[in-house]
Amino acid sequence: MAIISVRDVTKVYKLDKTEVHALRGVSLDVLPGEFLSIAGPSGSGKTTLLNLVGCVDTPTGGTVEVDGKDTRILSERALTDLRLHRIGFIFQTFNLVSVLSVFQNVEFPLLLQGGLSSAERGKRIGGLLDAVGLLEHARHRPSELSGGQRQRVAVARALVTRPPLVLADEPTANLDSQTGATIIDLMRDMNRKDGTTFIFSTHDPKVMSHASSLIRITDGQIVAREAGDVAGGR
Amino acid sequence: MSRVGVPTRWRQAGVLLLIAFRNLFASRAKTFIVGGIILFGAVLVVVGSSLLESIDSGMRRSIQGSLGGHVQVYNARSKDDLALYGGMMGESDLEPIEDFSRLKRALMAVPNVKAVVPMGIDQAMVSMGNLFDMALARLRDDVRGCAGSCAGVPIVEVRYEAHKEHIRRMAMLLREELRGARAISDERGRDAADRARGWADLGRVNGDAFWDGFDRDPLGSLEFLENRIAPLSLDGAFLFVRYVGTDLDAFQKAFEGTEIVEGTPVPKGQRGILLGKLYAEDWLKLRTARRLDKIKDARDLLHKRIAKDEELQRWVKENQTETRDILLQLDPIRAEEAKYRLRRGLRSEEADLQKLLVQLFATDDRNFDERYKLFYSQLAPLLQLYTAKVGDTITIQAPARSGYMNSVNVKVYGFVQFKGLEKSGLAGIMSLMDIQSFRDLYGFMTAEKAAEIRKIKEAAGARVVSRESAEAELFGSGEVVAAARQTAIDENRLLGAGRGAQRKEDLFARVYSQEEIDSGVAKNAAVILKDPRRMREAMRDIVAAARREGLEVKAVTWQQASGMVGQFVTLARLVLYTAVLIIFAVALVIINNAMVMATLQRVKEIGTMRAIGAQRRFVLIMLMVETVAIGLAFGAAGAALGAAIVWLIGASGGIPATNDQLYFFFSGPSLVPRLGSSSLAVSLAIVLVVSIASGLYPALIAARVSPLEAMQSED
Numbered sequence: 001m002a003i004i005s006v007r008d009v010t011k012v013y014k015l016d017k018t019e020v021h022a023l024r025g026v027s028l029d030v031l032p033g034e035f036l037s038i039a040g041p042s043g044s045g046k047t048t049l050l051n052l053v054g055c056v057d058t059p060t061g062g063t064v065e066v067d068g069k070d071t072r073i074l075s076e077r078a079l080t081d082l083r084l085h086r087i088g089f090i091f092q093t094f095n096l097v098s099v100l101s102v103f104q105n106v107e108f109p110l111l112l113q114g115g116l117s118s119a120e121r122g123k124r125i126g127g128l129l130d131a132v133g134l135l136e137h138a139r140h141r142p143s144e145l146s147g148g149q150r151q152r153v154a155v156a157r158a159l160v161t162r163p164p165l166v167l168a169d170e171p172t173a174n175l176d177s178q179t180g181a182t183i184i185d186l187m188r189d190m191n192r193k194d195g196t197t198f199i200f201s202t203h204d205p206k207v208m209s210h211a212s213s214l215i216r217i218t219d220g221q222i223v224a225r226e227a228g229d230v231a232g233g234r
Numbered sequence: 235m236s237r238v239g240v241p242t243r244w245r246q247a248g249v250l251l252l253i254a255f256r257n258l259f260a261s262r263a264k265t266f267i268v269g270g271i272i273l274f275g276a277v278l279v280v281v282g283s284s285l286l287e288s289i290d291s292g293m294r295r296s297i298q299g300s301l302g303g304h305v306q307v308y309n310a311r312s313k314d315d316l317a318l319y320g321g322m323m324g325e326s327d328l329e330p331i332e333d334f335s336r337l338k339r340a341l342m343a344v345p346n347v348k349a350v351v352p353m354g355i356d357q358a359m360v361s362m363g364n365l366f367d368m369a370l371a372r373l374r375d376d377v378r379g380c381a382g383s384c385a386g387v388p389i390v391e392v393r394y395e396a397h398k399e400h401i402r403r404m405a406m407l408l409r410e411e412l413r414g415a416r417a418i419s420d421e422r423g424r425d426a427a428d429r430a431r432g433w434a435d436l437g438r439v440n441g442d443a444f445w446d447g448f449d450r451d452p453l454g455s456l457e458f459l460e461n462r463i464a465p466l467s468l469d470g471a472f473l474f475v476r477y478v479g480t481d482l483d484a485f486q487k488a489f490e491g492t493e494i495v496e497g498t499p500v501p502k503g504q505r506g507i508l509l510g511k512l513y514a515e516d517w518l519k520l521r522t523a524r525r526l527d528k529i530k531d532a533r534d535l536l537h538k539r540i541a542k543d544e545e546l547q548r549w550v551k552e553n554q555t556e557t558r559d560i561l562l563q564l565d566p567i568r569a570e571e572a573k574y575r576l577r578r579g580l581r582s583e584e585a586d587l588q589k590l591l592v593q594l595f596a597t598d599d600r601n602f603d604e605r606y607k608l609f610y611s612q613l614a615p616l617l618q619l620y621t622a623k624v625g626d627t628i629t630i631q632a633p634a635r636s637g638y639m640n641s642v643n644v645k646v647y648g649f650v651q652f653k654g655l656e657k658s659g660l661a662g663i664m665s666l667m668d669i670q671s672f673r674d675l676y677g678f679m680t681a682e683k684a685a686e687i688r689k690i691k692e693a694a695g696a697r698v699v700s701r702e703s704a705e706a707e708l709f710g711s712g713e714v715v716a717a718a719r720q721t722a723i724d725e726n727r728l729l730g731a732g733r734g735a736q737r738k739e740d741l742f743a744r745v746y747s748q749e750e751i752d753s754g755v756a757k758n759a760a761v762i763l764k765d766p767r768r769m770r771e772a773m774r775d776i777v778a779a780a781r782r783e784g785l786e787v788k789a790v791t792w793q794q795a796s797g798m799v800g801q802f803v804t805l806a807r808l809v810l811y812t813a814v815l816i817i818f819a820v821a822l823v824i825i826n827n828a829m830v831m832a833t834l835q836r837v838k839e840i841g842t843m844r845a846i847g848a849q850r851r852f853v854l855i856m857l858m859v860e861t862v863a864i865g866l867a868f869g870a871a872g873a874a875l876g877a878a879i880v881w882l883i884g885a886s887g888g889i890p891a892t893n894d895q896l897y898f899f900f901s902g903p904s905l906v907p908r909l910g911s912s913s914l915a916v917s918l919a920i921v922l923v924v925s926i927a928s929g930l931y932p933a934l935i936a937a938r939v940s941p942l943e944a945m946q947s948e949d
Contacts, residue, residue: 047945056845056941077849083941084847095842095944099256104249111246112847118245157846169945 001068003165003197004030004053009062011048011220022048024220025062030199032164035191037211038201045220046201047169053199054087054167055079067164084112088158090168090187090200094150096142096157102129103138106156113161128156132186148179155186159196166190168200172207184210250852254860257832264828269868271821272921275814276872277879279917282810284880284907285889290803291908292654292901294792297800299491300652301478301664302792303351303760305773307337310786316758317797318355320476325356326797328757330676331785335752337759340783346772348764349488352756354479354672358632359472365562366404366464368618370456372565373397377452393567398448400565401459405439407562408467412436435462473517475630477507477665479672481751488762491655492666497624497648503745505668507630508650509622512662518620520559522595525549526606533602535903536890540599553595557588560617568616575612622646627742630667634677642674645742657891658898670746673754761789802899818920822928829861829932833939840936841943850937857933858926865925866918873917880909 011023022045030036030053038046051057052064055071056079064071067086071079083089096105106125110116116124129135132152134145142150151171158166168187172180184207191198200211208214216224258265298304301318308316314326331337334352341350376394416433438444439459448455478485482500486492500506515524529546532538540546564572569587576590577583584590594613597605622628624646631641644667655662763772773789780787793800833840840853883889888904891897899905 051942051945054845056945080844080847080849080941083845089842089845089944091842091944093838095838097253097839097843099253099260100249104252108249108843109846111249112849112852114243114246161847 001032002029002065003032003067004028004199005063005065006049006053007063007065009049009052009059009064011045011052011057012060021220023052023059026217026220026222027062028215028222028225030197032197033191033195034197034199035188035210035212036197036199037208037214038199038217039203039208039214040201040217041203044217046217048220049217050167050169050199050201054089055083084109085161086163086165088161088163088166088196090151090154090158090166090171092170092173094142094147094154094174096150096153098142101139101141102134102145102153105142105153106160109157109161124160125156128160131190132156146179147175148182151175151179151183152186155183155190159190159194162194163196165197165199168198170201170203172202172204177204177206180204180207250856250859251863253856254863257836257860258864261832264832265864268821268825268828269864269871271817271824272865272868272925273872273875275817275821275924276869276917276921277876278810278817279814279920280873280876280909280913281879281907282814283913283916284876284909285905286803286807286810287910287913288905288907289806289899289901292905293796293800293803293899296491296652296654296658296898296901297792297796298766299489300655301353301489301760302795302800303349303488304763304766304769304792305761305776305789306758306792306795307331307341307350307761307776307780307787307789308758310788312788315797316788316790316795318795319797319799330755330757331759331787332755333753334756334759335749335754336783337756337780337785337787338752340779340785341759341761341776344772344775344779346763346765346768346775347761349484349762351484351488351760351762352481352669352752353760354669354676354755354757355477356479356632356672356676356757357474357476358630358675360475360628360630361472365559366401366408366467367460368563369397369401369404369565370460370464373401374456377456396566398445402439402445404562405436405463407558408463409436409440412466432462432466436466439463472631475509475513475665476663477630477667477672479667479669479676482506482508482666482668485666488760489652491653493651493653494648495651497646500647500668501745503747503751505644505671505741505744505746506647507628507644507668507671508648508666509646510663510665511649511651512657513665514620514622514649516663518622520563520617520619522553522556522560523609523614523617523619525553526609529597529602530606533599536892540597540602550595550597553597554592557591557595560591560613561588563617572613572616575616576608579608579612624648630671630675632675634675638677640675640677642671643741644668644671654901655898657903658901669751669754669756676755676757758795799898814920818924822924825861825864825925825928826931829857829929830935832860833857833932833936836936837939837943838946840939841941841945844939845941845944853939854933854937857936858929861925861929861932862922865921865929869918869921869925872921873914876917877909877914880907883907 006026006028009023009026010021013020013022026045026049028049038049040046048057052059052071053066055066055074058064058072066082069082071082074082097108100108103125106128107121110121110124125138126135129138132155134149134152134156137145137149142153145153151174154171158168166187171183171187175183187198187200188210190196200207202208212227214224214226215222216226297318306316306318309329309331312326312328314328316328317326331352338350338352341347373394376390376397379390412433416429435458444455483502486499494508495511497508500508509518515527519527529540529549532543532546533540538546540550561569564587573585573587573590576587576594580590580593582590582593584593594605594609626646627643628646629641629643631639634640650666651662652664761772761776763769765772769791773791776789777787793804843853844850884906888906889900890904891900891902896905897903
């Protein structure tokens with residue numbers, strides 16, 4: 001059973017009077033536990049595809065099913081809930097809440113969810129911050145951290161609700177290659193440990209190489225789907 | 235969708251507050267500008283409404299306690315509205331309540347009514363005796379005292395001669411004054427003959443022959459001086475007096491603020507007047523003494539200094555130049571005594587009394603208090619400070635409703651003031667007079683007067699003649715003439731009934747029954763309620779009760795009845811609320827703008843929150859918490875600051891009333907504002923409403939931010 005199922009999806013943006021066809025009939029299945037990379041030049045439609053899969057946008061045509069739910073028929077509230085409980089996000093520009101500490105940033109989705117006691121939250125956040133190597137920075141503000149550290153906080157935030165699916169849009173684009181590699185390794189570790197499905201977009205060949213499978217997208221269409229170089233990928 | 239546990243809710247609220255406060259702190263400049271406006275508004279609300287509440291309650295107390303009562307009732311057919319303290323156009327023109335007793339009976343049946351007091355407020359002219367009259371009265375006492383000749387009684391004779399000398403000197407001064415007036419008057423004018431006769435009379439009194447012959451016919455000479463010379467004196471002209479004719483006994487019971495500062499109440503049921511204390515101070519007091527009082531008040535209460543204040547300097551100067559009133563009052567004996575006392579008090583060798591007075595009044599900030607004391611302890615006992623004193627009879631004249639002049643003589647029983655309004659020029663000048671005298675002046679037939687006229691008619695043989703047959707009756711037949719001749723006119727009887735002095739004494743001594751006081755005309759009536767909180771209800775009951783009695787009346791609150799004065803608080807409140815409204819409208823726009831800008835700057839952050847699962851409602855509340863937090867924090871600070879200001883004003887003795895109007899509004903020499911919990915609550919409520927209103931739009935914008943915003947790669 002695929003966690004993501006995309007069928008004949010088109011997406012048209014209207015910019016002033018011209019129509020931009022961001023996706024022109026895309027079909028894709030993603031299985032649980034995949035570590036999938038979407039590659040393509042900028043403007044090819046990879047961010048659009050991620051947005052549709054991440055339930056922050058809905059397709060113009062075709063269907064997108066996330067966790068078995070058709071996103072086109074869900075309400076705004078239900079989509080938000082789906083994002084909160086089933087999907088973790090990692091952004092190109094890290095997108096931490098600047099006025100909250102590292103700990104509070106990671107805690108934020110848990111507070112939105114509710115349900116966990118303070119101690120349970122503390123334990124889980126502590127474990128994650130330890131895993132991303134930032135336990136001693138828990139009280140720092142994002143502005144006191146380097147780019148790589150911030151993105152690691154974002155990884156921790158994406159994983160704190162234990163979602164089956166994590167989406168990352170160009171997670172390494174704003175990092176140097178060394179740091180970018182550590183972030184990908186971190187994600188890869190999480191993928192292996194918990195079986196969390198990762199989908200990330202990139203145009204960096206070195207990053208792509210870590211993926212278990214790779215989708216190439218050009219001009220709004222999938223041109224290839226290939227297994228990655230990494231050993232152990234499905 | 236998981237259920238949200240209680241601890242998590244608190245934690246969630248905690249994060250909302252944390253985000254809000256950290257955001258506010260992050261953009262301090264914006265926060266302080268927005269907060270500053272709210273703070274100012276809150277201060278204004280608290281201080282302004284505290285001041286207004288204090289003025290309101292002060293005025294309520296003094297108007298209700300002095301003249302207004304709780305409700306005022308007057309004839310519904312009246313053209314004007316009732317204005318207890320006078321309006322722009324003088325006294326209001328009210329249709330009379332023809333028989334007050336009916337109204338009283340009707341109103342006393344209303345359960346909430348405690349007392350009904352009849353009133354007739356009007357202005358009248360009053361003539362006090364002038365200085366000449368005062369001096370002549372003393373001389374007449376001397377003449378009466380030694381019954382014919384005073385020769386051989388040394389002390390009395392010395393005094394008698396001194397008084398004579400005094401009058402002679404006054405006559406001389408009067409002639410000098412009138413010489414100036416004659417130079418500019420038209421010889422062929424309307425009263426030219428009168429003036430010429432007056433001038434001739436003055437010439438006679440200034441000649442030796444008149445004074446040589448004085449002892450031979452002292453009473454005749456006095457008569458001449460009183461009737462022909464005293465009226466020529468320019469001072470002691472008519473003064474205006476504002477009075478309320480009322481059931482004095484009921485009035486003093488109903489209005490507990492009434493204080494008799496000198497004299498006694500008018501005996502129950504008798505005629506008489508209690509002059510307004512401030513009226514006496516302002517109009518009847520020796521002007522020099524009045525100016526000294528005013529300088530003292532300005533120095534003591536308003537902390538002014540003669541050296542720095544032009545008005546005070548003017549008063550000091552006027553006191554030095556206008557010594558004539560004092561000099562005229564002093565007969566030679568008293569003048570000597572005054573000279574002695576002043577020389578001692580001022581440690582001066584000066585022989586001339588006028589120069590001594592000038593020395594006395596040449597005051598500066600250093601010696602003022604000492605001179606003030608010297609004046610009142612040494613000089614004042616030799617003078618008559620007020621032109622009317624307790625026991626005097628004064629003549630009051632007023633145009634009646636029909637236009638002709640009526641006059642009554644009333645005895646002054648004392649001086650009256652109202653608690654809280656002692657120095658108020660609006661209320662303090664009010665005098666209290668018995669209602670019978672008011673009815674005489676007002677020209678409405680009292681039962682007594684009707685009886686008197688009936689008596690005169692009987693005596694004169696007049697009978698009712700119908701309009702139709704009047705001509706025939708009067709001129710047509712000889713029978714009527716014959717009939718008239720038959721009724722011999724008893725002159726003695728007529729003169730006896732009408733002889734002024736005797737009738738006056740009768741009237742003064744006469745005691746009117748409550749029934750006589752009640753049955754007759756009144757212009758309005760003050761109603762005291764048992765429960766003033768149920769005023770509106772009582773007003774409806776009053777109108778209904780009067781209607782059942784066949785009387786159409788209007789009932790108004792004490793506030794409406796006090797005319798423009800009563801509207802002051804309403805007006806001030808309007809101004810304050812307008813100012814507050816403008817300030818908060820500005821605040822609303824500015825806060826709204828600032829928050830919209832802040833929202834636009836944080837689109838990405840908000841988008842991120844939305845992307846990772848924050849519902850729109852969460853974002854909405856987050857933004858609202860921010861504005862409401864600014865509002866409450868600065869609103870509370872403003873309210874606290876306002877409270878502190880109010881407290882400081884109170885601690886420093888309040889805001890001094892620098893003029894008569896303020897004195898009335900403050901109901902006392904200064905306004906000490908009291909902090910009402912209501913003004914604090916109102917200010918916080920306003921702040922809360924304004925911050926919610928101004929935060930709503932930016933919060934809605936924020937709630938509409940799409941999670942897609944989080945995905946934009948460029949900042």
